Amino acid sequence: MTVTLSDVAARARVSPATVSRVLNGNYPVAAETRERVLRAVDELDYVLNGPASALAAATSDLVGILVNDIADPFFGIMAGAIQSEIGGPGGRAGGERMAVVCNTGGSPERELTYLTLLQRQRAAAVVLTGGAIEDEEHGAAVAAKLRRLTSAGTRVVLCGRPPLPGEPVKSGGGAADAEGGGLVALTFDNRGGGRHLTEHLIGLGHRRIGYIAGPRERTTTRHRLEGHRDALAAHGVEDDPLLTVHGPYDRASGHGATLELLDRARDLTAIVAANDTVALGACAALRERGLRIPDDVSVAGFDDLPFSIDAVPALTTVRLPLHDAGAWAGRIATGRESPPAGGIATVQGELMVRGSTARPR
Amino acid sequence: MTVTLSDVAARARVSPATVSRVLNGNYPVAAETRERVLRAVDELDYVLNGPASALAAATSDLVGILVNDIADPFFGIMAGAIQSEIGGPGGRAGGERMAVVCNTGGSPERELTYLTLLQRQRAAAVVLTGGAIEDEEHGAAVAAKLRRLTSAGTRVVLCGRPPLPGEPVKSGGGAADAEGGGLVALTFDNRGGGRHLTEHLIGLGHRRIGYIAGPRERTTTRHRLEGHRDALAAHGVEDDPLLTVHGPYDRASGHGATLELLDRARDLTAIVAANDTVALGACAALRERGLRIPDDVSVAGFDDLPFSIDAVPALTTVRLPLHDAGAWAGRIATGRESPPAGGIATVQGELMVRGSTARPR
DNA sequence: CTGTTAGCGCCTTCAG
DNA sequence: CTGAAGGCGCTAACAG
Numbered sequence: 001m002t003v004t005l006s007d008v009a010a011r012a013r014v015s016p017a018t019v020s021r022v023l024n025g026n027y028p029v030a031a032e033t034r035e036r037v038l039r040a041v042d043e044l045d046y047v048l049n050g051p052a053s054a055l056a057a058a059t060s061d062l063v064g065i066l067v068n069d070i071a072d073p074f075f076g077i078m079a080g081a082i083q084s085e086i087g088g089p090g091g092r093a094g095g096e097r098m099a100v101v102c103n104t105g106g107s108p109e110r111e112l113t114y115l116t117l118l119q120r121q122r123a124a125a126v127v128l129t130g131g132a133i134e135d136e137e138h139g140a141a142v143a144a145k146l147r148r149l150t151s152a153g154t155r156v157v158l159c160g161r162p163p164l165p166g167e168p169v170k171s172g173g174g175a176a177d178a179e180g181g182g183l184v185a186l187t188f189d190n191r192g193g194g195r196h197l198t199e200h201l202i203g204l205g206h207r208r209i210g211y212i213a214g215p216r217e218r219t220t221t222r223h224r225l226e227g228h229r230d231a232l233a234a235h236g237v238e239d240d241p242l243l244t245v246h247g248p249y250d251r252a253s254g255h256g257a258t259l260e261l262l263d264r265a266r267d268l269t270a271i272v273a274a275n276d277t278v279a280l281g282a283c284a285a286l287r288e289r290g291l292r293i294p295d296d297v298s299v300a301g302f303d304d305l306p307f308s309i310d311a312v313p314a315l316t317t318v319r320l321p322l323h324d325a326g327a328w329a330g331r332i333a334t335g336r337e338s339p340p341a342g343g344i345a346t347v348q349g350e351l352m353v354r355g356s357t358a359r360p361r
Numbered sequence: 362m363t364v365t366l367s368d369v370a371a372r373a374r375v376s377p378a379t380v381s382r383v384l385n386g387n388y389p390v391a392a393e394t395r396e397r398v399l400r401a402v403d404e405l406d407y408v409l410n411g412p413a414s415a416l417a418a419a420t421s422d423l424v425g426i427l428v429n430d431i432a433d434p435f436f437g438i439m440a441g442a443i444q445s446e447i448g449g450p451g452g453r454a455g456g457e458r459m460a461v462v463c464n465t466g467g468s469p470e471r472e473l474t475y476l477t478l479l480q481r482q483r484a485a486a487v488v489l490t491g492g493a494i495e496d497e498e499h500g501a502a503v504a505a506k507l508r509r510l511t512s513a514g515t516r517v518v519l520c521g522r523p524p525l526p527g528e529p530v531k532s533g534g535g536a537a538d539a540e541g542g543g544l545v546a547l548t549f550d551n552r553g554g555g556r557h558l559t560e561h562l563i564g565l566g567h568r569r570i571g572y573i574a575g576p577r578e579r580t581t582t583r584h585r586l587e588g589h590r591d592a593l594a595a596h597g598v599e600d601d602p603l604l605t606v607h608g609p610y611d612r613a614s615g616h617g618a619t620l621e622l623l624d625r626a627r628d629l630t631a632i633v634a635a636n637d638t639v640a641l642g643a644c645a646a647l648r649e650r651g652l653r654i655p656d657d658v659s660v661a662g663f664d665d666l667p668f669s670i671d672a673v674p675a676l677t678t679v680r681l682p683l684h685d686a687g688a689w690a691g692r693i694a695t696g697r698e699s700p701p702a703g704g705i706a707t708v709q710g711e712l713m714v715r716g717s718t719a720r721p722r
Numbered sequence: 723c724t725g726t727t728a729g730c731g732c733c734t735t736c737a738g
Numbered sequence: 739c740t741g742a743a744g745g746c747g748c749t750a751a752c753a754g
Contacts, residue, residue: 002513002747004746004747004748005747005748005749006747006748014724014725015724015725015726016725016747016748016749017724017725017726017748017749017750018723018724018725019748020748020749020750021723021724021749024749027723028723029723029724030723030724033723033724045509047477047480047481048481048747048748049416049481049483049746049747049748050412050415050478050481050482050483051411051412051413051414051415051416051421051482051483051746051747051748052412052416052730052746052747052748052749053412053747053748053749054411054412054730054748055410055412055413055416055730055731055732055746055747055748055749056729056730056747056748056749056750057730057748057749057750058730058749060412061478069441070431070437070440070441070444070462071434071437071438071440071441072434072437073432073433073434073437075437076431076432076433076434076436076437077432079431079432079464080430080431080432080464080466083431083464084464084466087464087471087474098461098463098475098478098482099463099464100459100461100462100463101431101461101462101464102459102460102461103440103441103444103445103448103460103462105441105445110448113448114459116408117411117422117459119408120408120409120410120411121411121412121459122410122411122412148406152363251667251671277667280668280671281671283671284670284671287673306612306638307641307668309645310612310641310642310644310645310672311671311673312648312672312673365730365731365732366731366732366733367731367732375740375741376740376741376742377731377732377733377741377742378732378733378734378740378741378742379739379740379741380732381732381733381734382733382739382740385733388739389739390739390740391739391740394739394740409731409732410730410731410732412730412731412732413730413731413732413733413746414731414732414733415732415746416730416731416732416733416746416747416748417731417732417733417734417745417746418732418733418734418746419733419746
C-alpha cells in the first residue's frame with residue numbers, strides 16, 4: 001500500500017542502503033546515482049517513515065518546546081523565535097527538523113507528561129520556557145526527568161527559567177563541548193527588572209505602591225516580587241503587606257486585585273503588576289472607579305508585550321528581549337551555537353518609561 | 362543501556378507480549394499479572410520507545426496543529442483549545458496523545474514542509490487553523506497532501522479555514538462513519554461578520570469608511586473584505602477604491618495604512634480594520650494625528666481578542682468563538698465527536714458594539 | 723562509491 | 739488469558 005524505501009530502490013535500480021544515503025546526505029553517493037534516486041522518490045511520491053527511521057537511527061528530528069500558556073504572547077513570541085531557528089534545514093533525512101510546541105497550561109502534571117512523551121519520542125532537544133513551579137517534589141521530578149533526557153543525548157535548554165535548583169554548574173565552560181550533555185539555562189533577570197521598575201516609581205515620589213503579584217509558587221512571581229521589595233528596602237520605604245495581592249497572570253486577576261487594593265488602601269498612588277496583561281486589567285479597574293492614569297494612580301507592567309504600547313496611556317514596563325532570547329535558545333538547542341560558559345546566562349530586561357507612570361499628586 | 366520492553370518482561374516474569382498488552386490496555390490481562398508488570402515498569406523507570414511503537418503499530422499518538430503565527434493570540438487561543446481536547450488520556454500506550462503545534466509563519470513552503478513532516482511521523486490527526494493562502498498552485502499542493510493524509514488514515518480538520526476548493530462535499534453525512542477518511546472543515550463566517558460590522562457603521566450614518574484589509578491572497582482577507590463590500594452595496598454606499606488598503610495582520614500595518622487613508626481621504630469618518638491588532642495600530646495613528654475616537658473617527662476591528670476590550674475606547678469588533686471552535690476541532694480530530702453533516706460547518710461571529718464606534722459628527 | 727547483512731524495539735497474529 | 743515468532747521500514751556497520 002504505502003511506498004517504502006525499497007520500492008524506491010527497486011525503481012532506481014539501487015540498493016535500499018543507497019537510497020537511505022542520498023536521503024540523509026550524510027554519505028558520498030555518485031551524482032548520477034543520486035539523481036536517479038531522487039527522481040524515483042519524486043515519481044513514487046515517497047515519504048520517509050519517520051518512526052522507522054528514528055528507531056533505526058536511535059534519534060529523531062523532533063525538538064520540543066514547552067510553554068505554560070500558548071495563548072499568551074509572552075510564550076508565543078518565544079516559541080516562534082525558538083522555532084524559527086530550528087525549523088530551517090539541518091536535520092536528518094529531508095533536511096528539516098520539526099519544532100513542536102507543547103502547552104502545559106501551567107500544570108505540573110502536564111509538564112511531566114510532555115517531558116515523558118518527548119523522551120518517548122527520543123526528541124533531539126527540549127526547550128522549557130518561562131518560570132518554573134516552585135514545588136519541591138515536582139521540581140525534583142522535573143530535574144530527574146531532565147537529567148535522564150540529557151544523559152540520553154537530548155539537549156535541554158531552559159529559556160526564561162532559572163537553572164535547576166541544586167544543579168551543579170557545568171564544569172569547565174572552556175571549549176565547545178561537542179557533547180550536548182549539559183543542561184543550559186538562559187534566565188531572565190526578573191529580580192533586577194522588578195527592582196528598576198519600583199525604583200523608578202520611588203524616584204517619582206511614590207511611597208504607597210500596590211503590587212499585584214503572579215501566582216504563588218512560581219519563580220517568575222517570586223523574583224519579580226523580590227526585586228520590588230529590594231527596591232523598597234533600599235530606599236527605606238515601608239513594605240506594607242496589605243499592598244501585595246497574588247493572582248494568576250491574567251487580566252481578570254489585575255482587575256480584581258486592583259479593586260481589592262483600592263479598598264484596602266485608599267492612599268495608594270501607584271500599582272505595579274506582575275505582567276502587562278495583569279496591568280491592563282488594573283487599568284480597567286481604575287477607570288471603572290473613575291481614577292485617572294497616571295494622574296490619580298500610576299500603573300506599571302512587565303514584559304513589554306506588543307499591545308502594551310497601545311494602552312492608553314502607554315504602559316511603563318520592563319522590556320524582556322523575548323524574541324532574541326528565544327532565538328538564542330533555539331540555536332543552542334540545535335547545536336548551532338555553543339552554550340554560554342558555565343551553561344548559564346542571564347538576560348537583562350530594560351525599563352521602558354511611558355505615559356502610565358508620573359509623579360503622585 | 363536504555364531499558365526496553367523485554368527488560369520489563371524479564372523483571373515481571375512474563376513475555377514481552379504481555380507487557381505490551383498491559384501498556385496498551387487493549388487486551389485482557391489478568392489483574393495480578395498487570396499489577397506485576399506495572400510494578401516492574403515503575404521500578405525500572407521504563408519509558409516506551411515511541412518510534413518503535415509507532416513503527417510496529419503503523420500509527421502514532423501525534424496530532425499536529427498548524428498555525429500561521431504562534432505569537433498571535435488569534436492562533437494561540439485556538440491552538441490551546443484544540444490541544445486541551447487532545448492532551449487528555451485516550452491515546453495508546455501511556456494513555457497520552459501528544460498535540461504539537463507547528464508554526465508556519467504564514468509561509469506556504471513551511472506549511473507544506475510541516476504537512477510532510479507530519480505525514481512522515483504518521484500523525485493521527487492534523488488540524489489546520491486560520492485562513493488559507495489563495496495561490497492556485499500551492500492550494501493544489503496542499504489539497505493533494507491532505508488527500509494523501511486522509512487516505513492514509515490521518516484525520517484532517519480545518520479550523521477557521523474554508524473547505525478545500527473543488528473538494529467534493531463528503532457524501533452521505535449519515536451515521537458516524539468510523540472511517541476517519543473525510544476531511545472536515547469548520548469555517549468562520551468572515552463574510553457575514555464583515556457585513557454586519559460595516560452595516561453597523563452605515564447604520565450609524567457613516568458613508569466614507571476606510572478599510573484596512575489583510576494581506577492579499579488569503580481567504581480570511583478576501584472574505585472579510587467581501588462582507589464589507591456587500592454591506593456597502595446593499596445600502597447603496599459608494600465603494601471608493603481609494604478607501605481600501607492592504608497590509609499584513611499586524612500593528613504596524615494598521616498604523617501605516619491609517620496615515621495613508623487619512624492622506625487620501627480627509628473626509629473619512631470611520632475605519633474598519635482586518636483584525637483587532639491592525640485596529641490597535643489604526644487607533645495609535647489616529648491619536649498621533651490628534652484625532653479622537655470615536656468623535657472624529659470611528660474604528661472597528663475583528664476577532665475580539667482579549668486585549669480589545671481594554672483599548673481606550675473599547676474596540677467595536679466581531680467576536681469569533683476561537684476557543685469553542687478550537688475545542689470542537691480538537692474533539693473531531695481525536696474522533697471523540699463525529700463530524701458535522703457533510704463534513705462542513707460554519708461558525709458564526711457576533712458583533713460586539715463598544716465605545717470605538719459612534720455616529721459621525 | 724555501492725550492495726549485503728543484521729538488527730533497532732515493539733506489536734500482532736497465531737498457537738496453546 | 740499468555741507465550742512464541744515474524745515483521746514493521748529504515749539505518750549502520752561491514753565487505754566488496
